[in-house]
Amino acid sequence: MARPIIRVRCERLEQEVRPLAPIISIRNLAKTYDGGFEALKGVSLDIEEGEILALLGPNGAGKTTLISAVCGLVTPSGGTVTVGGHDIQGEFRAARELIGLVPQEITIEPFEKVINTVTFSRGLFGKRRDDAHIERVLRALSLWDKRHSRNKELSGGMKRRVLIAKALSHEPRVLFLDEPTAGVDVTLRKDMWRLVRDLRDQGTTIILTTHYIEEAEEMADRIGVIDHGRLLLVEEKAQLLHQLGRKELRLELCEPLERVPESLAAYGLTLSGEGYHLTYAFDAHADHTGMTRLLADIARAGLDLRDLSTRQSSLEDVFLKLVRDGREEVA
Amino acid sequence: MNWRGVVAIYRFEMNRTFRTIAQSIVSPVISTVLYFVVFGAAIGARIDTVEGVDYGAFIVPGLVMLTLLQQSVTNASFGIYFPKFIGTIYELLSAPMSFIEVVIGYVGAAASKALMIAVIILITSAFFVDLQIAHPVWMVAFLLLTAVSFALLGFIIGIWAKNFEQLQLIPLLVITPLVFLGGAFYSVSMLPPGWREVTYFNPVLYLISGFRWSFFGVADVPIGISLTAICVFLAACLTAIWAIFKTGWRIKP
Numbered sequence: 001m002a003r004p005i006i007r008v009r010c011e012r013l014e015q016e017v018r019p020l021a022p023i024i025s026i027r028n029l030a031k032t033y034d035g036g037f038e039a040l041k042g043v044s045l046d047i048e049e050g051e052i053l054a055l056l057g058p059n060g061a062g063k064t065t066l067i068s069a070v071c072g073l074v075t076p077s078g079g080t081v082t083v084g085g086h087d088i089q090g091e092f093r094a095a096r097e098l099i100g101l102v103p104q105e106i107t108i109e110p111f112e113k114v115i116n117t118v119t120f121s122r123g124l125f126g127k128r129r130d131d132a133h134i135e136r137v138l139r140a141l142s143l144w145d146k147r148h149s150r151n152k153e154l155s156g157g158m159k160r161r162v163l164i165a166k167a168l169s170h171e172p173r174v175l176f177l178d179e180p181t182a183g184v185d186v187t188l189r190k191d192m193w194r195l196v197r198d199l200r201d202q203g204t205t206i207i208l209t210t211h212y213i214e215e216a217e218e219m220a221d222r223i224g225v226i227d228h229g230r231l232l233l234v235e236e237k238a239q240l241l242h243q244l245g246r247k248e249l250r251l252e253l254c255e256p257l258e259r260v261p262e263s264l265a266a267y268g269l270t271l272s273g274e275g276y277h278l279t280y281a282f283d284a285h286a287d288h289t290g291m292t293r294l295l296a297d298i299a300r301a302g303l304d305l306r307d308l309s310t311r312q313s314s315l316e317d318v319f320l321k322l323v324r325d326g327r328e329e330v331a
Numbered sequence: 332m333n334w335r336g337v338v339a340i341y342r343f344e345m346n347r348t349f350r351t352i353a354q355s356i357v358s359p360v361i362s363t364v365l366y367f368v369v370f371g372a373a374i375g376a377r378i379d380t381v382e383g384v385d386y387g388a389f390i391v392p393g394l395v396m397l398t399l400l401q402q403s404v405t406n407a408s409f410g411i412y413f414p415k416f417i418g419t420i421y422e423l424l425s426a427p428m429s430f431i432e433v434v435i436g437y438v439g440a441a442a443s444k445a446l447m448i449a450v451i452i453l454i455t456s457a458f459f460v461d462l463q464i465a466h467p468v469w470m471v472a473f474l475l476l477t478a479v480s481f482a483l484l485g486f487i488i489g490i491w492a493k494n495f496e497q498l499q500l501i502p503l504l505v506i507t508p509l510v511f512l513g514g515a516f517y518s519v520s521m522l523p524p525g526w527r528e529v530t531y532f533n534p535v536l537y538l539i540s541g542f543r544w545s546f547f548g549v550a551d552v553p554i555g556i557s558l559t560a561i562c563v564f565l566a567a568c569l570t571a572i573w574a575i576f577k578t579g580w581r582i583k584p
Binding site for chain 2: 033034071072073074075092093094095096097099101103105107108109110111112116120121123124125126127128166189
């Protein structure tokens with residue numbers, strides 16, 4: 001008898017949940033600082049609940065300003081932002097309650113104890129004291145044993161985790177991580193990635209900024225590329241790599257060439273490495289890459305191969321290309 | 332209203348006070364005791380009475396005011412300046428709190444701490460001199476109004492200051508001299524005629540005079556003027572705070 005009841009409830013839940021509005025909706029967000037510097041030039045972006053979005057961009061691209069404007073640290077010059085359907089200016093309380101922010105710099109009250117710092121943050125967000133939740137957060141971040149230590153006694157990595165604990169203290173639905181692994185060693189960086197994935201698995205939406213392409217490639221579901229205050233592109237990571245992903249076949253020759261033989265001209269090969277390397281670029285996702293024909297033509301041309309290798313273009317190449325194209329367009 | 336947020340700030344600030352108890356409570360008490368020893372016992376013994384009040388007792392309201400003003404200003408200014416300086420202000424700005432709630436938290440804590448020290452000094456002074464309080468309700472009212480107004484001033488200074496030097500500038504160069512010249516240790520009637528008129532431009536005179544009236548029933552200026560002066564000052568600070576709130580001056584680009 002229990003089964004139908006459950007099914008009915010699930011159906012109703014689905015009905016309620018299906019027309020999902022984005023958890024964060026940004027429209028034409030602009031920010032010009034007092035000195036006249038235009039940090040954001042009309043950014044529009046929707047962030048879906050439960051995703052990890054990486055905002056990728058060089059230093060000074062506008063990533064931190066974007067986060068600061070959404071979180072209330074900076075007053076936007078134009079545009080609108082809603083968080084969970086609440087306007088960040090008109091309904092700032094409802095909007096901010098949903099957000100946890102981990103800033104880029106390690107900013108932490110040095111003389112206070114870890115547990116007091118984290119409990120303070122929960123209070124600021126108007127939440128009732130909940131020692132069990134604070135304990136869960138501190139344990140998850142391996143800070144429980146350090147809860148009575150003063151913040152200044154902690155290592156850099158631990159301080160960063162205290163910042164995360166503060167941001168999670170009020171159970172936010174959206175977590176902003178501004179450059180979470182800047183200046184962090186490899187082990188800590190991997191730990192951070194694991195932590196972010198765990199949080200996402202628990203249903204938290206995560207927006208992180210980074211200028212490490214590896215980080216975006218490793219973690220994000222979607223990637224936004226931002227430069228000079230403009231959002232150049234937002235795309236599913238896999239889609240992005242698929243669309244812009246090029247593969248290269250590198251052929252190492254036994255004898256050097258002075259130039260590419262006429263018979264191979266159609267392949268657009270480039271010659272390098274003092275005439276020993278021939279490189280062929282092709283679309284990795286195309287049905288016909290032309291590789292078989294190329295190899296046959298090479299044999300026909302009488303070239304002896306010492307070695308061959310292929311290389312998938314990384315997100316870094318994609319990113320650099322986008323930023324370069326974006327700048328050319330602006331120029 | 333996010334009262335939990337206000338309480339969180341208040342508690343955090345009070346914790347800071349108790350964590351640094353030597354600096355925040357013991358040191359002002361010791362320096363006030365020194366004033367009593369020097370002015371009350373050593374020099375005061377050679378002075379007869381002022382306005383019919385024993386000199387040792389006469390300086391008590393002035394000393395309490397001196398400490399109250401300094402403490403409320405420095406506590407509130409440091410309270411808000413420190414998060415600005417170390418960067419933790421990001422959390423206040425990103426929290427679901429209005430600026431007014433932040434002000435209530437910081438100013439409330441600074442005023443509480445200043446009041447605490449004022450009460451300790453009053454109790455301490457009772458060991459040195461025979462202290463009578465003619466109008467206890469007015470005394471408490473003056474203490475409260477002064478603590479809150481000057482904590483508001485301190486908050487404004489904390490927002491304004493860009494470095495530690497600026498933070499110290501107003502308490503050291505403005506408030507302390509005004510208290511000394513505002514009749515903390517003497518009655519204005521003791522001054523030569525020209526200086527007496529100059530003193531009437533010192534706003535602190537009205538505070539000390541009113542506060543002293545609540546103890547001994549004697550004052551340099553009428554009590555009504557004293558009350559008006561402190562209320563005008565309070566209103567001016569509230570207006571400045573409102574302007575900061577509207578413009579986000581020096582806290583929110």
